[in-house]
Amino acid sequence: MQSIQSALTIVQLSGALNAANARTLQAQLVEHITADxxxxxxxxxxxxESLDSAGLVALISALRMARSLSKRFCLCSVPPSIQIxxxxxxxxxVFEFAGDFAVKAA
Known part of the structure; x- marks a missing residue:
């Protein structure tokens, strides 16, 4: 797991991923993915806490961008209510799931 941590940028999401914030979410994810x-x-x-179709579209768009750049995109620590x-x-x-991941405070 150490090699994954050093190679990938980690982004923590929280709250509702829905139509109200999907464009912002997508822009933030793409910004991280396109970083050199x-x-x-x-x-x-x-x-x-919740995920609707707009949130899914944002995640799918970020996944497509990552794949087009030959970069890895994975989801981790997905709650059961979201996994469903x-x-x-x-x-x-379609998505790669990396199981649980504990972010350590610096």
Missing amino acids: HSAGLMVDMSGV VFELTQLDQ
């Missing part, structure tokens, strides 16, 4: 120093992005979803959304939409077959 990043080998990819690990999205910590442990604080996410990925399963129902069959996006659990």
Whole structure:
């Protein structure tokens, strides 16, 4: 896990990922992905409370951008209530899931 931490930029999401903030979320994720120093992005979803279709579209857009740049994009610490959304939409077959990840305070 240490090599993943040093190679990927880690972004922690929280609250609702929905139509109200999907464009901002997408822009932030793309900004991190396109950074020259990043080998990819690990999205910590442990604080996410809800996810709608607009939130999914933002994540899918970021995934597509990462793939177009040959960078890694993975989700981690996805709560069960959010994991079911990925399963129902069959996006659990599309995204890489990295299990649980504990961010250590500096």
